[in-house]
Amino acid sequence: MGYQRGLSLLDGWLPWTVQAIVLVALLAVLVPLVVSRRRVRYRWLRLAAVVVLGVAGALAALAAFAGSGLASDPAPALLWVWVGLTVAAVVAVVVAWGPSPWWRRGLSVLVVPLAVVCVALVLNQWVGYVTTVQEGWSELDAGPLPDQVDASALPGMIGHARATGALVEVSVPSTASGFAHRDEDVWLPPAWFASGPRPVLPAIMMIGGEFNTPADWIRVGNAVQTADAYAAAHGGLAPVLVFADAGGTFNNDTECVDGPRGNAATHLTKDVVPDVERSFGVSSDPRAWGVVGWSMGGTCAVDLAVMHPELFDSFDDIAGDAGPEVGTKQQTIDRLYGGNAAAWAAFDPATVLAAHAPYADTAGWFDDSSDGGGGFGGYHGGGQRPPGARPGGRPPGSFHPPSGTSGIGGRGGGGATGQELPAARQLCAQAQTRAIACTVATQPGRHSWQFATTAFQLVLPWMADRVEHPGVPASAATA
Numbered sequence: 001m002g003y004q005r006g007l008s009l010l011d012g013w014l015p016w017t018v019q020a021i022v023l024v025a026l027l028a029v030l031v032p033l034v035v036s037r038r039r040v041r042y043r044w045l046r047l048a049a050v051v052v053l054g055v056a057g058a059l060a061a062l063a064a065f066a067g068s069g070l071a072s073d074p075a076p077a078l079l080w081v082w083v084g085l086t087v088a089a090v091v092a093v094v095v096a097w098g099p100s101p102w103w104r105r106g107l108s109v110l111v112v113p114l115a116v117v118c119v120a121l122v123l124n125q126w127v128g129y130v131t132t133v134q135e136g137w138s139e140l141d142a143g144p145l146p147d148q149v150d151a152s153a154l155p156g157m158i159g160h161a162r163a164t165g166a167l168v169e170v171s172v173p174s175t176a177s178g179f180a181h182r183d184e185d186v187w188l189p190p191a192w193f194a195s196g197p198r199p200v201l202p203a204i205m206m207i208g209g210e211f212n213t214p215a216d217w218i219r220v221g222n223a224v225q226t227a228d229a230y231a232a233a234h235g236g237l238a239p240v241l242v243f244a245d246a247g248g249t250f251n252n253d254t255e256c257v258d259g260p261r262g263n264a265a266t267h268l269t270k271d272v273v274p275d276v277e278r279s280f281g282v283s284s285d286p287r288a289w290g291v292v293g294w295s296m297g298g299t300c301a302v303d304l305a306v307m308h309p310e311l312f313d314s315f316d317d318i319a320g321d322a323g324p325e326v327g328t329k330q331q332t333i334d335r336l337y338g339g340n341a342a343a344w345a346a347f348d349p350a351t352v353l354a355a356h357a358p359y360a361d362t363a364g365w366f367d368d369s370s371d372g373g374g375g376f377g378g379y380h381g382g383g384q385r386p387p388g389a390r391p392g393g394r395p396p397g398s399f400h401p402p403s404g405t406s407g408i409g410g411r412g413g414g415g416a417t418g419q420e421l422p423a424a425r426q427l428c429a430q431a432q433t434r435a436i437a438c439t440v441a442t443q444p445g446r447h448s449w450q451f452a453t454t455a456f457q458l459v460l461p462w463m464a465d466r467v468e469h470p471g472v473p474a475s476a477a478t479a
Contacts, residue, residue, distance in 0.1 A: 046095035057087030176270035190236030202288035202467035207297030255324030256300035290314035294452035322423035358435035366424035370442035
């Protein structure tokens with residue numbers, strides 16, 4: 001977790017202190033309008049305007065969010081409180097301007113951007129996107145990612161022993177898809193740099209959440225540190241990690257399908273996979289390829305595996321939905337597929353499974369929250385074996401993230417409010433009818449990047465064992 005050390009933006013004193021200061025500043029603007037000894041005309045009307053418009057702004061934002069399809073479960077109430085306070089702060093600039101001294105008018109203007117900062121803080125606590133002040137500054141300052149090297153340096157590194165892998169940025173041509181995407185990243189384990197004939201290594205495609213950059217799994221999900229630790233424990237051997245761009249831009253929710261938002265599915269399957277095989281010499285055997293995704297990426301992982309068993313043999317769905325969705329079914333058809341219901345069916349994993357013959361060797365892991373509350377703990381797999389484990393397979397071990405890294409969560413967990421766990425159980429049950437070995441594992445936590453970090457720590461030994469031993473028959477998963 002070294003890349004994420006520093007002053008926490010998710011818990012501790014900083015986010016709550018900032019919110020308290022801004023709230024006091026807003027009260028300093030408004031309270032004198034009511035309690036001042038000076039006669040202020042329409043003082044109560046002014047205050048009522050601040051309160052009513054603030055509440056209306058919060059409710060309007062809530063209604064817009066509910067119909068947007070951005071998340072399957074409600075956002076924390078504190079987010080809407082700060083949206084309302086931000087609107088109230090804007091109104092306060094107007095109502096406090098005339099009857100207030102110059103310093104209070106200036107404070108009223110300053111409170112507006114500070115309230116926006118509080119909205120951003122609570123939103124970040126919800127999803128756990130930026131964990132520390134230092135990490136956020138590194139992003140703004142374009143600091144290097146862990147293990148990052150220039151691609152031009154790779155030839156000179158071969159034959160030199162490395163304690164860690166190397167991360168390189170790649171520009172994958174969009175020849176097949178025409179998908180406008182950002183540069184992507186590939187992590188190469190120490191074994192890739194061994195002297196002599198280059199080993200033919202397996203690969204795992206890594207896909208992030210709805211609002212994303214290709215580096216999110218590296219920067220927030222700690223995937224490189226996880227892979228380095230795995231490689232160190234296995235003589236430098238580990239799968240190549242491919243950090244793919246499924247969105248093209250930060251806020252383009254493609255759900256990894258082809259449609260009006262771009263041919264993301266074709267990019268991942270016909271641009272990225274062949275390019276990585278060609279450029280880095282990884283195996284072209286589908287049994288040597290896995291796909292891991294969180295949130296939207298979890299949905300993508302299932303979809304890619306069931307639609308393309310000729311490319312991906314193993315998948316890990318971390319808190320994904322039942323299928324690609326951006327609202328109701330009709331909203332999804334309209335927004336993702338331009339109104340084409342047949343395209344919706346072609347990318348719906350349940351529909352694909354229902355029409356598919358039994359799969360030859362596919363296996364999957366669903367990782368979801370076991371509760372509706374926050375907090376993190378160790379592995380709670382209920383004594384389950386890894387699905388489709390090769391003989392001698394290693395089940396995930398327990399992992400406890402350090403304190404100070406747990407966000408308040410983005411979606412409900414698997415308990416009263418959560419939707420991901422029931423969807424995972426239903427998909428896994430249906431997948432088993434098509435000879436896909438799968439299991440559903442749970443751990444405490446909320447829908448945040450910290451949950452994804454833990455899940456990847458848990459699943460990597462299982463998936464690495466599968467992709468490193470292609471051709472060895474999978475054993476049956478246990479329920």
